[in-house]
Amino acid sequence: MTMKKTLLTAALLGALAFGASAQTVRVANQGDALSMDPHSxxxxxxxxxxxNVYEPLVGRNKDLSLAPALATAWKQTSPTVWRFELRKNVQFHDGTPFTADDVLFTMARTQQDGSDMKSYTNDVKAVRKIDSHTVEIETNAPFPILPDVLTNVFVMSKKWCEDNQATRPVDRRKGIENAASFRANGTGPYRLRERQPNVRTTFVRNGNYWGKIEGNVQEVIFTPIGNDATRVAALLSGEVDVMEPVPVQDIDRVSNSPNAKAMVAPELRTIFLGMDQKRDELLYSSVKGKNPFKDKRVRQAFYQAIDIEGIKRTVMRNVSLPTALMYGPGINGFTQEQNKRLPYDPDGAKKLMVEAGYPQGFEVTMNCPNDRYVNDARICQAVAANLARIGVKINLQAETKGTYFPKVLRRDTSFYMLGWTPSTYDAHNAMNALMACPDDKGAGQFNLGSWCNAEYDKLTKAVQSETDKVKRLEMIKKANEIHANEIGHLPLHQQSLAWGVSKKVTVVQRGDNYLDFKWITVKK
Known part of the structure; x- marks a missing residue:
C-alpha cells in the first residue's frame, strides 16, 4: 500500500471512530444513499x-410478511377501493402531527415529475380523505396486492415539504436538488442528524417514536467505503460494526476472523442486462442507420455468447444463482420449470450474428455501475470478454452509481446493467416496472430499453386484477414465455447477500437487503 493510500485509510478509519460510543453502530457500504428524498x-x-427515517402505510416484519405501520388496518370496501385506518398520535420528527393530509400529499408527490416511484402508484385513480385518520385509495382496476405495493411508498410531511420548497421529488435524471436531498423529516424510529454526501450520514434514535424499538442503538453512523480491501479491513479491525457487501473472495476470511462473521443468504435481487430496442439508431454504436438490438437474432446471440456458469465460477466464486427469468425463487410467480436458460453456445451465437447481417460484429457502449451490485464491474468485464468472441467490441463505461443511475434512468444508454428486487415479492412488480411498455403514468418506468409487446402488457394488467390464484399464475407463466421467446432482456443471476457483522452486534438480515436500525443490538 502506498503512503498516500495509508494516510487516506487512516483518515477514513479515524472519521469512522469519531464520536463512537457503546451504543453507536458504524455501518459501511460500498456506495452511498444518493439522496434523503425517499421518492427520488x-x-x-x-x-x-x-x-429508518420515513415509514409507509404498510410495513414488513422480520420474515417480510406485512405489518401495520402508519396504517393500523386496511381492507377492500369494493374491488377497486381500499380503506386504510391511520395510526393516531404519531408525530413527524419536527413535532407536526401525522394525518390523512400527509397521505394524500405523498401519493400525489410520487406521481410528480422527478419521482422514481411512479410504477408503485401508476394505477391509483384517486385518494380520498374520509376523516383526519382514514383514507381511501381507489385504483383503475382491482388491485388485490395494493398493500404490498405500498410498502416502499414512504409518507412525507405535507407541511414540511411546503415550508421547505420540496413539494416535488429530487430529479436524479436532471441533477436537481432541494431541501429533501440533504434533510429529512419522517415519522420513523431514527432521525437524520447529519448528512455529508459520500462522506458520512449520522442518525439518532427518535425519542418520540410511536412504536417499539427492539434494539439498543442510540446512534448510527453510515459511511460509504468504495474500496473492497479498505471495507474489509475496517470490519476486521473493529472500526466498523456492519458492512456490505463482503467481497466474495473474502467471505471465508471474514467468517474465520476472531471478531466478525459473514452472514450469507440468498437475495431476492436479479441482475440482468437491457438493450435499447426503441431508437432507430443506437446512441453509442458503430452501426449507423439502424438498431441491431431490434433484431431478435442479435439479442439471442448476445444471450448465448455469455458464459454465465463461467461468471458464476470465476467472478462470483459460486455464490450466485444463474437464472432465465427476471425474478427469482421467493417471488410469487417464479417457476423452476421455466427457469431454463438458453445454452451457452458461442458458435451458434456467431451464426445468428451472420444471419442478422453482422458477420464482423459491431461496437457498442455498455454502461455499468462499479459500486452498486456484487462485483458489478467485473461481471460487465466478463460479459465484454464473452461478446468479443462473436465479434462484438464492448466499450465499457463503469462508473459510480451517483453518475450511472441518472444517465441510464434518462435512457441515455444503448446497453446497460440493472438489478431488481420486487418489493412486493410478487411477479407483477417486475412485470409492471421492468417489462411493461413505458407510458407517462409509471408503467415500464425501469424498462430502460423500451422492449414492448402488446400481449405482454395485457397480461400485466390482467395479473394485477386477477384474484383467482390459479388463473393468475397461468397468466404470469404465459407472460414469462412471451418475454423469454422475445429475448426482451438478458437475465444473468441472483446474487447472494453477504454482510460482515461484528460479533458484538446482532442484526436482522432481510432477503430484500434492507437493514433496520430498530432491530440492531450492541452487546454491552
Missing part, C-alpha cells in the same frame, strides 16, 4: 437507509 430513486440501498 427507487434503489434498495437508498430505500433501506431512508426507511
Amino acid at each position: 430513486l427507487n434503489e434498495s440501498l437508498q430505500l433501506s437507509v431512508t426507511s
Whole structure:
C-alpha cells in the first residue's frame, strides 16, 4: 500500500471512530444513499437507509410478511377501493402531527415529475380523505396486492415539504436538488442528524417514536467505503460494526476472523442486462442507420455468447444463482420449470450474428455501475470478454452509481446493467416496472430499453386484477414465455447477500437487503 493510500485509510478509519460510543453502530457500504428524498430513486440501498427515517402505510416484519405501520388496518370496501385506518398520535420528527393530509400529499408527490416511484402508484385513480385518520385509495382496476405495493411508498410531511420548497421529488435524471436531498423529516424510529454526501450520514434514535424499538442503538453512523480491501479491513479491525457487501473472495476470511462473521443468504435481487430496442439508431454504436438490438437474432446471440456458469465460477466464486427469468425463487410467480436458460453456445451465437447481417460484429457502449451490485464491474468485464468472441467490441463505461443511475434512468444508454428486487415479492412488480411498455403514468418506468409487446402488457394488467390464484399464475407463466421467446432482456443471476457483522452486534438480515436500525443490538 502506498503512503498516500495509508494516510487516506487512516483518515477514513479515524472519521469512522469519531464520536463512537457503546451504543453507536458504524455501518459501511460500498456506495452511498444518493439522496434523503425517499421518492427520488427507487434503489434498495437508498430505500433501506431512508426507511429508518420515513415509514409507509404498510410495513414488513422480520420474515417480510406485512405489518401495520402508519396504517393500523386496511381492507377492500369494493374491488377497486381500499380503506386504510391511520395510526393516531404519531408525530413527524419536527413535532407536526401525522394525518390523512400527509397521505394524500405523498401519493400525489410520487406521481410528480422527478419521482422514481411512479410504477408503485401508476394505477391509483384517486385518494380520498374520509376523516383526519382514514383514507381511501381507489385504483383503475382491482388491485388485490395494493398493500404490498405500498410498502416502499414512504409518507412525507405535507407541511414540511411546503415550508421547505420540496413539494416535488429530487430529479436524479436532471441533477436537481432541494431541501429533501440533504434533510429529512419522517415519522420513523431514527432521525437524520447529519448528512455529508459520500462522506458520512449520522442518525439518532427518535425519542418520540410511536412504536417499539427492539434494539439498543442510540446512534448510527453510515459511511460509504468504495474500496473492497479498505471495507474489509475496517470490519476486521473493529472500526466498523456492519458492512456490505463482503467481497466474495473474502467471505471465508471474514467468517474465520476472531471478531466478525459473514452472514450469507440468498437475495431476492436479479441482475440482468437491457438493450435499447426503441431508437432507430443506437446512441453509442458503430452501426449507423439502424438498431441491431431490434433484431431478435442479435439479442439471442448476445444471450448465448455469455458464459454465465463461467461468471458464476470465476467472478462470483459460486455464490450466485444463474437464472432465465427476471425474478427469482421467493417471488410469487417464479417457476423452476421455466427457469431454463438458453445454452451457452458461442458458435451458434456467431451464426445468428451472420444471419442478422453482422458477420464482423459491431461496437457498442455498455454502461455499468462499479459500486452498486456484487462485483458489478467485473461481471460487465466478463460479459465484454464473452461478446468479443462473436465479434462484438464492448466499450465499457463503469462508473459510480451517483453518475450511472441518472444517465441510464434518462435512457441515455444503448446497453446497460440493472438489478431488481420486487418489493412486493410478487411477479407483477417486475412485470409492471421492468417489462411493461413505458407510458407517462409509471408503467415500464425501469424498462430502460423500451422492449414492448402488446400481449405482454395485457397480461400485466390482467395479473394485477386477477384474484383467482390459479388463473393468475397461468397468466404470469404465459407472460414469462412471451418475454423469454422475445429475448426482451438478458437475465444473468441472483446474487447472494453477504454482510460482515461484528460479533458484538446482532442484526436482522432481510432477503430484500434492507437493514433496520430498530432491530440492531450492541452487546454491552
